[in-house]
Amino acid sequence: MSNILEIKRLTVEYKVPEGVIKALDKIDLYVKKGEILAIVGESGSGKTTLAHSIARLLPKNARIVEGSIIFHTRKGPVDLTKISEEEMRKIRGSMIGMVFQDPMTYLNPVMKISDQIIEGLISHKKISKKDAEAKTLDLLKKLRIPNPEYVAKSYPHQLSGGMKQRVIIAMAMINQPDLLIADEPTSALDVTVQAEILELFKELRKEYGVTIIIITHDLGVAVRIADRIVIMYAGKIMEIGDVREVFKQPLHPYTQGLLGSILSISENVRKGFILKGTPPDIFNPTRGCKFHPRCPFVMRDICINEDPPLFHVGNERYVACWLYRGVSS
Amino acid sequence: MTDELLKVEHLKKYFPIRKSFFKRSSLYIKAVDDVSFIMRRGEILGVVGESGSGKTTLARLILRLIKPTSGTVYFDNIDIFKLSEKEMRRLRPKMQMIFQDVTASLNPRKNVRDILAQVYKTHTSLSKKEIDQNIEKLLTSVGLTPPHIFMNRYPYELSGGQRQRVNIARAIALEPELIIADEPTSALDASLKRQIVDLFKHIYEERKGKLSYIIISHDISLIYSLTQKTLVMYLGRMVEYGDTKKIIHDPKHPYTIMLISAVPVPDPDIERNRKIFIGGEPMTLESTFVGCPFYNRCPFATEKCKKETPPLVRLDDGRYVACWLYS
Numbered sequence: 172m173s174n175i176l177e178i179k180r181l182t183v184e185y186k187v188p189e190g191v192i193k194a195l196d197k198i199d200l201y202v203k204k205g206e207i208l209a210i211v212g213e214s215g216s217g218k219t220t221l222a223h224s225i226a227r228l229l230p231k232n233a234r235i236v237e238g239s240i241i242f243h244t245r246k247g248p249v250d251l252t253k254i255s256e257e258e259m260r261k262i263r264g265s266m267i268g269m270v271f272q273d274p275m276t277y278l279n280p281v282m283k284i285s286d287q288i289i290e291g292l293i294s295h296k297k298i299s300k301k302d303a304e305a306k307t308l309d310l311l312k313k314l315r316i317p318n319p320e321y322v323a324k325s326y327p328h329q330l331s332g333g334m335k336q337r338v339i340i341a342m343a344m345i346n347q348p349d350l351l352i353a354d355e356p357t358s359a360l361d362v363t364v365q366a367e368i369l370e371l372f373k374e375l376r377k378e379y380g381v382t383i384i385i386i387t388h389d390l391g392v393a394v395r396i397a398d399r400i401v402i403m404y405a406g407k408i409m410e411i412g413d414v415r416e417v418f419k420q421p422l423h424p425y426t427q428g429l430l431g432s433i434l435s436i437s438e439n440v441r442k443g444f445i446l447k448g449t450p451p452d453i454f455n456p457t458r459g460c461k462f463h464p465r466c467p468f469v470m471r472d473i474c475i476n477e478d479p480p481l482f483h484v485g486n487e488r489y490v491a492c493w494l495y496r497g498v499s500s
Numbered sequence: 501m502t503d504e505l506l507k508v509e510h511l512k513k514y515f516p517i518r519k520s521f522f523k524r525s526s527l528y529i530k531a532v533d534d535v536s537f538i539m540r541r542g543e544i545l546g547v548v549g550e551s552g553s554g555k556t557t558l559a560r561l562i563l564r565l566i567k568p569t570s571g572t573v574y575f576d577n578i579d580i581f582k583l584s585e586k587e588m589r590r591l592r593p594k595m596q597m598i599f600q601d602v603t604a605s606l607n608p609r610k611n612v613r614d615i616l617a618q619v620y621k622t623h624t625s626l627s628k629k630e631i632d633q634n635i636e637k638l639l640t641s642v643g644l645t646p647p648h649i650f651m652n653r654y655p656y657e658l659s660g661g662q663r664q665r666v667n668i669a670r671a672i673a674l675e676p677e678l679i680i681a682d683e684p685t686s687a688l689d690a691s692l693k694r695q696i697v698d699l700f701k702h703i704y705e706e707r708k709g710k711l712s713y714i715i716i717s718h719d720i721s722l723i724y725s726l727t728q729k730t731l732v733m734y735l736g737r738m739v740e741y742g743d744t745k746k747i748i749h750d751p752k753h754p755y756t757i758m759l760i761s762a763v764p765v766p767d768p769d770i771e772r773n774r775k776i777f778i779g780g781e782p783m784t785l786e787s788t789f790v791g792c793p794f795y796n797r798c799p800f801a802t803e804k805c806k807k808e809t810p811p812l813v814r815l816d817d818g819r820y821v822a823c824w825l826y827s
Contacts, residue, residue, distance in 0.1 A: 213689035331781055332551075361550035361718065366762035366778045388689065391764030394771050415768040430766070432694040434721035436748050437765045445698075446691035449659050 174243060175350055175382045176202035176225065181238035181252075183220055183229065192453050194220040196406045198238070199481055202350075207376060207383045209397035209414070211390060213450050217406040218386045222354045225384070226269050227251060227259045242267070244349070265295040268343030268381075272355040274335035277342075278327040284338050285323035292345050310341050313378070314371060333364035340371065347379055354386040369396050390433055394418060399487070402426050405451040405461035408481060411489040422490040425462045460493070468494060504577070505677060505712050506539040506562070511571035513557050527787050531557040533736040534571075536812075539729075541677070542709040546727035546744060547716045548759075552782060554736040555716045559680050562714070563595055564588060576677070593623045596671040600683035602663040606655040612639070612666055613651040619673045634673070641706070642669045642699060661692035665699065672703055672711075680714045685722055697725055720763050724748050732756050735782055735793040738812060742819025752821045754798045792824070800825055 183195040195217045202208050212218040223229050225240055240251040244266055251259065263269070271277055279287055288310070289303045298306070304323075311319035314337050327335060336356060343351055353372070357365035373396055375381055387393055393400050393414060400417050402410040402425065410423040421427045421443065431443025448465040451457060457464060463474040473493050481491045484498045512535075514528040532554045539545055549555045560566045562573055564580050573580050575595065583591065599605045606615060613635055620631045639647035642665040655663055664684065671679050681700075685693040704711055715726055723730055723744065730747045732740040732755070740753040751757045761777045780797035792798070795805040804824055812822045 213691065333781060362720070363550065363758055363762045363778050364781070366764075366776055369764070370776065370778070389764065390690070390766040391771075394766050394768050395764040418766065418768050429690060432691045433766055434694060434697060434719075434725045435766055436721050436724045436760070436763055437767055437770055445694055447695075449661060450689060450691070 173204050174201045175204045176200075176243070177239075177241040178221075178225075179239050179241075181221075181224060181240060182236045183217075183224055184234050184236050185230075186232045186234070189454055193456065194233070194406050194453075195224065196478075198408055200401060200408065200411070202382060202384060203399075204243075204349075205376065205380050205382055206398045207372070207385065207396055208399050208401065209393035210384065210386045210401045210403060211388065211393050212403035213388060215405065215450055215453055216403040218388075218403050219354055220406075221403070222352050222384065222386050225251065226263060226267060226352055227256075228263075228269075242350070261295070264291055264348075265346040266348050266350065268346070268348035268351045270336070270339050270343050270351065270353040270356045272358050274332065274339045274359075275327065277339055278335060280327050282326070283323070284325050284327070284330075288323075288338070288342050288345055291342050295346050307341070307345065310345060314341055314344075316341075331364075332360055333367065336360060336364075336368055337371070340368075340375075344375060344379070344381070347381075349382060351375070351381050351383045352386075353383065355388070356385065357392065358388070365392070372396055390429065391435070402429070405453075405457070407461055407478075407491060408489070409462065409491050411481070411487070412485075413487060416488065422484065422488070422495060423462075423492050424466045424468050424494075428465070428467075460491075470494075503540055504538060505541040505543070505575070507572075507574040507577075508538075508562065509536050509572045509574070511535045511558070511561055511573065512569045513554075513561055513566065514569045530554075530736045530785060530787075532561060532568075535731075535733075535738050536571075537731060537738070537741060539712060539714070542712055543729060544704065544713045544715065544727045546723035546730040547714060547733060548718065548720060548723050548730060549733035550718055550759075550782070552735065553733040555733050556682055557736075558733070559597070559682055559714065559716050563597055563680060593674040594676050595678045595680070596674070596676040598664075598667050598671050598679060598681040598684050600686055602660055602667055602687055603655065605667055606663060608655050611652055611654050612644075612658075615655075615666065616670055616673060619670055623674055638669045638673055641672075641703065642666075643695075644669070659692075660688055661695060664688065664692075664696055668696075668699060668703070675707070675710075677710065678712050678714065680716065682716045683718070684715070686717070686719060693722070697722065700726060720748065720760065732759070735785055737793055738820070738822060739794065740819065740821050741812070742815075742817070746817060746819060752815065752819065752826065753794075753823050754800055754825070755794045758797070792822075 178198055178200040181195055181198040185192045185194055210218045235252050241248050242251050285307050288307045292303045308319055308323055311322060316322050316337055357368050372383055376383055397414050400414045401408055404425050409425045421430055427443035428446035432446045444467060451461055459475040459477055460479055463469045479491045479493045481489045482495045484490055484495050511532055513532040514530050517527045547555045561568050616635045617631050620626050636647040639650050644650040644665050685696050717723055727744045730744040731738060734755050740747055740756045748760060751760050758777050765771055783796045790809055791807050792805040792810050795801040810822045810824045812820045813827050814820055
């Protein structure tokens with residue numbers, strides 16, 4: 172399977188009144204064509220900055236300091252960090268679709284649903300209004316939206332939260348993008364609605380072969396839909412691997428602690444240790460490994476001084492921890 | 501003191517929907533519709549439901565922050581709706597609330613000492629020195645140590661988890677008999693959530709038998725980790741009530757089955773073999789509607805479910821279910 176996205180040494184900083192914050196620190200990651208990749212982390216881990224970097228939607232005070240994001244389009248590879256805003260606009264919406272946590276922020280309250288979806292279509296393709304309307308209705312049906320004709324004619328406030336999120340997904344999918352980035356797409360929804368939206372993502376992948384990156388703080392969500400999982404902490408990747416393998420045998424102490432700390436309705440969920448302490452303070456970055464102040468396996472000489480690289484320790488398995496130095500395959 | 505801490509009887513709260521300013525409306529939303537249960541002293545009850553299920557309205561009724569349309573709440577055998585404002589004020593220290601928004605519930609212009617001292621000043625006649633000693637003890641018991649450092653901090657200097665600890669400290673300051681916590685962890689990350697749950701357990705153990713909790717949440721894993729009994733609500737009605745483990749491992753009401761099946765479990769072996777049973781959205785209840793509120797999403801619904809409200813019946817294992825399948 173070939174890669175659709177290759178991120179190398181991506182470093183992003185935010186300028187704030189208190190100084191400069193490093194939100195992403197030398198991120199190396201590839202995304203395979205057709206996979207569902209979950210990026211999991213707690214607040215301040217940099218997961219949203221990563222998603223926004225790929226879509227080039229970083230706020231004005233953010234700067235990509237280093238690194239590249241190679242996106243393999245049908246016409247060849249493009250470095251998303253290098254191209255002009257004009258070129259990026261062509262890619263965004265047509266080749267990269269986006270779904271965010273709060274649907275209301277991205278829906279225009281005074282515009283009919285169908286017009287909002289069509290807007291995305293006609294801004295990227297030459298298509299008649301009638302054809303665009305037909306295509307929109309067709310997509311709403313495919314997204315199993317009950318009563319699609321009614322929804323198309325509605326305004327956002329007339330729809331429930333779950334329905335609004337389906338509309339956002341329709342807007343993201345209307346040009347059949349190759350990559351869909353979903354940032355906490357179900358966090359604001361009730362659990363039964365969340366389950367439906369997650370099923371919808373699975374169906375989209377099956378139907379259109381779209382690659383999906385889902386950003387979530389919920390390990391359960393990652394397990395339910397992802398093939399591979401990326402665990403982030405304090406702007407760094409801690410561990411990458413096949414979802415089943417990471418859950419069967421978490422390697423990084425942070426992953427172990429996270430699995431040990433989560434509340435679950437299953438008694439079978441792996442019992443690791445319970446994470447102590449507080450998440451990292453972004454204003455006072457830690458020297459050495461970012462996790463060492465909370466790590467029960469901390470090695471005095473090395474962990475507190477040197478930041479571990481991402482070691483390749485097995486089939487598609489990567490871990491940034493000195494415990495695995497020399498284990499590489 | 502009796503064994504029975506709280507008795508809720510046929511509690512109802514209907515909110516009128518005004519169509520125009522001048523017209524008195526005959527339309528209303530049944531936010532809480534005929535809820536009854538008994539809570540023993542030292543019990544931990546979870547109230548679970550999705551948005552619009554009425555769980556927060558139920559909490560506000562139990563604390564008499566709002567008045568019911570009908571029904572009663574007995575706290576320590578006292579009908580709280582019959583009390584005068586003054587008598588109610590005397591009862592308040594025994595029932596405390598912890599809110600979802602950890603930041604909004606702390607005054608940003610007061611430091612931790614002042615926030616906690618306020619409680620003692622309002623309800624006790626302790627001296628300044630005694631208050632300080634109590635605050636030190638409180639902060640230690642909620643894990644904000646060393647206490648003299650946290651006493652002088654302002655809310656903005658605290659992390660989300662620490663702020664929630666201050667809220668918990670304030671709630672336990674007067675040694676209440678009941679603490680109602682509304683979504684106490686929903687604003688927190690996974691690792692902090694676990695720490696707060698452990699703190700709730702720790703405080704409960706310290707005051708074993710004297711303290712009860714009502715935990716209100718949409719988060720079923722939180723309810724599972726912390727509570728002994730669970731009340732499942734759907735559109736204002738009780739649909740299932742009983743032992744937490746029984747309800748979550750073997751739900752009986754079709755809505756509970758749907759709810760539990762929707763919760764993602766962070767275990768790939770379990771997730772792979774799971775049957776997820778979902779569909780539809782809660783209906784908008786007409787005021788005149790008399791059937792089962794879940795019938796439009798229920799795969800087992802019959803004509804009867806559309807026309808008649810299922811009563812809450814007791815099953816052999818001791819739980820209560822409101823569904824025609826079981827009556």
